[in-house]
Amino acid sequence: MDALDLARWQFGITTVYHYFFVPITIGLSLLVAVMQTQWMRTRNPQWLRLTKFFGKLFTINFALGLVTGIVQEFQFGMNWSDYSRFVGDIFGAPLAIEALLAFFLESTFLGLWIFGWGRIPEKLHAAAIWLVHIGTLLSAYFILAANSFMQNPVGYRLNPETGRAELTDFLAVLTNPVQLVTFPHVIAAAYMTGGGFVLAFAMWHLWRDATPGTDKPMYRKAAKLGAVTVLVASLGVIVSGDLQGKVMTEVQPMKMAAAEALYEDVPEGEGAPFSIVTVGTLDGSEEVWALTVPKLLSYLATGTLDGAVEGIDHIQDRYELTHAGSELTAVEDYRPVIPVTYWTFRLMMGLGFAAMAIAAAVLWVLRGRGSETDEQRLGHRMWGWAGLLVLVLPLLANTFGWMFTEMGRQPWLVMGLMTTQTGVSPGTTAAEVLTSMTVFTLLYGVLAVVEVGLLLRYGRAGAEQVPEDASYDPRARDDDDAFVFTY
Template identity: 60%
Template sequence: MDALDVARWQFGVTTVYHFLFVPLTIGLSVLVAILQTLWHRTGNERYLKLTKFYGKLFLINFAMGVVTGIVQEFQFGMNWSDYSRFVGDIFGAPLAIEALVAFFLESTFIGLWIFGWDRLPKRAHLASIWAAAIGTNLSAYFILAANSFMQNPVGYRINPDSGRAELTDFPAVLTNKVALITFPHTLAGSFLVAGSLVVAVGLYHVIRNRDSADTGAYRFATKFGSWVVLVASAAVLFTGDIQGKIMTEVQPMKMAAAEGLYTTESPASFSVLTIGSLDGSREVFALKIPYLLSYLGTGDPNGTVHGINDLQAQYATQYGAGSYTPIIPVTYWSFRFMIAFGMAAGAIALLVLWSQRKGRTPSSKWLLRAGLAMPVLPLLANSFGWIFTEMGRQPWIVFGEMLTRNGVSRSVSLAEVLTSFTAFTLIYATLAVIEVKLLLRYAKAGVPDVSDQPATDDTDDAERPLAFAY
């Protein structure tokens, strides 16, 4: 083990941990805004209760996401300074815009939303949560645009004197074909997570608190969240199909590794199960669906999909001697876990809707257990999706331009990386316990009492004090 191995582990752990909070923040910000809009339009008190209830869970998660996200950017200078030096001119632009525009938009209007319940006019207060949701989604786009450059470099040139990548076309970076499809795919995955949380909490109260005066609100939340999950599941499949075709075009090795496809095939079969040799160089056993991989990768059932061994030979000729193959078992299984966990959440949502058909009240303990597992399933799907995305690009940190081993900081020792890795892991473990306890406590508490809610007209009382709603 050397500093490179530990630096990769540290970045992988902190990235996956941070991304546990990101999709919930993205999706829940919009769902809370929709609930508040329903209250604004109808005046129905149950929507106000649900807005404040899920809004509190959103704020807890948002705070944790901010704390863990800050560490991400520090690591570029700590353990990956050679990478930052090489690509900073390009990578820094979308990240700077994300921080200066999207994040400040998001955080400013979240502050107005938190403190403005008893102060702002009703329409202005509603606009603040929508502005925060827009800022959250803009943040996601700029970060994904930066990451997409690593997958498919565009809009740049290599300075022969400095050896650095220099930005030549910023619009090309923002309109990278990988970013344009990764963004809606990520949003769909985020709504899958947020909708699952809404279902889980609502279903818990529907089954456990059957005689509660707020049962109607919980039943609506359960149905609302279930429909969000189903629509998001369809969107994930649709955008994932497009993303697979683009991936086959710009990163054919990643697609080949995802399917355990060792030799070029035309037509290519989709692998239901492939067992390879221990060194990952050949196929030992495979169960396949004919023509499906060709269609998923190229849109043509008879299309050609290049295999791992042929691509390895091509890259060795193009980039020099060395291995250009990712770890096949990791990419193969992470791709399948991503799909399986996401589909499982959709199946449970369908079951929850079926259990409430024609006004029925669900009571099954098995359904409750499945519902409580729902938020975990899309979180796992998102995590395995990121593992697949980043591990499938290896050994490149910037595809075709910089190998991962060349991006690590040369002056950072193994002991220093181990120290920071251990510290981050312990801190993140503590934060995880705090996050889970807070979410469980406030989720079990149920919707708040809003009987003392002030008048919801649009007049502004200059004498009314600023109030913290949570």
Template identity: 60%
Template structure:
């Protein structure tokens, strides 16, 4: 493989890996803040235990997300310098806000939350985690505004003297139509993922024997996680429907590739399952819903959805010969199998998460009794539940980015013009191997730490009033969380 292919693989590996932690961080910070506020309001020992328990899991996840996120920005200068030079004036603005404003908000108040137990007033202490959650949401907003520019570039002008896109309207970048539907979609998906983590972990504990007084606590946490997952999944569906219509407007090729339709169709169907050639040219739809793709794209079951072939011809006529586009031999069609299946995996895992939350709510209702969770298969429900929306998130981002190909900035710059010209394939391969091995080591650390504290459970946390005294104000702070 050449440097371009290796650079794409490296960015894909690091991005997908990093995004395992992002939705959990966003959603879990909100749930922990909710538990903490509930404890401050009622001083219920169960809420205190849940705050400390899931707060510890949040901190572990936050640390790994931070470490893996830093690598993302390194790659813009390492492997994608021509891209950075072209859109740096625009892309750098939201990233600067994310780093200088939201990250400092998150890290500062997370530190206060970790070391503030018994040191600062209860209400102020609970507020720190609320501000951490606000920081994670704001961070997502600025990152997504940068990504939305890549999907639908706005608020800029092209300077032919410098061959750069220059920012003219920062507000337009922040209020990009793609951003306005993508942001709530991602936030709802984050709540759904974190809710599934809380539901799965608490459900696993709830099935353990001899819980005593902790049984009601884990049941409460299980239901809280299930409710958050269910409500968030409804938000994901509504925002996803809006996002599909905006996507069809600004990136019609992505919608056509998602179904693998090569010619324009009215009343276009959506296939739940298909077999045939990988490129979709010879496909047999096994399960098909007539008109659904037209509705997803236009809100009308009879609307026309443009096909891959006419869209490809339009793109060749419009963009061939451009400075940052390509020559006539370049295909403007994304990888059809990838876009087709990731679109379905995204929805499939999401719907499975919704179904799991409904099943758990039914099994933990007041009159269900302990026997409802007795069957062995509930153990696997508890283990699998956190992965369902997490995988849905990952496949959703793969679809979003792969469906945009060959563009790195839609309609402005193709990927082949974005790679660093002076970086050799050997250099990219070396850095990719190093990062992949490093990430593998971090994965081992993350999994071991996470599972260790999951197994310890909330019962290992001291009751309020039994915290160590902090009389020596001059003593250095130590991380003894």
């Protein structure tokens, strides 16, 4: 493998890994903030216990999201220096603004939240976790604006003197049509993941016999909150994803065609079907058997049941003509890896729908007022597995979604402007990239074991019991008392 392949692998590994922590951070910060607000509104100690329980899990997850995020910011310069030179004018600005607006907000107020229990006024303390959540949203907005530029470059011109892309309209970059549909999609998916996280740990405590009966109503509250979040958020994911399909068809027709492995054009009026699964060659060029929904692809791509959908072969011919002879954009093959795009697209949707179904089932079981019986219903072994799935499925759906959108963009680094192979650092050797890829992969592997171990340890132990005296209540403490939450 040369430096280019290794750099691509490293980006894939480190980014997929980083993104396990991101949606949990976004979703869980919201839910912890909601729990803390509920405690302040109702003064029901169950909400305080849940805030602290999920707050601990949040900090365990946040730590890894934070440290793996640093790599993301420096990796562009290390492995993709020609890309950085070419688009730094446009791509660098949202990254810098993300750090200034979002990272400072998140880290400062998370510090205040962790160390501030009983030390800063209660309302400020609750505001701190809300500000952490707002920080995660700001962070997502700016980094997605940068990514959307790669999917659909807008607000720039190519400077013939410097050979670089230069910013002409920053507002256009921030309101890129891709960005406007991607941001809600990503945030809704993150809320779904956060909801699944809360639901999973709550279900586990409802399901297990060792949970004290007095704690069951508390976990029931958490389960309902988590399940409702998953359901509502998944509706948001569906609606925004549907809008995304239309925009994608317009700006990245190859990606849409590759999502269905559609080689031949489907003309207006015919209606392109969507296959749910296909048996045949992996790239879908020959199919033996397929389960298809008629006209669905046309609907996903165009919003009408018989809209025309361009096929892979035609788009390939078109791009060959357009980019012939160009230094930055001429390549032989403009097709992404079709088996990857085809299957990740289905896995993204399928796993998402499965998580949605589990959440709906839990809500059904927990309907009505709390009683012994419906909690006992969750005692079946099946629900233990469902709890695990509702945690893992949204995470994997997020991962497959990003694999689809990033690998589906290939061979482009910036759609239509620059191919991935021209963006790699020219001076960096394969040995250097291999070293860093190996180091990060091994380190990340070990950290994954440590992190999951801690999540299970704290998740299993459950919410802390309320002591007899009032010392548990943050309102009864001041800054001369011991820290209650950390280190």
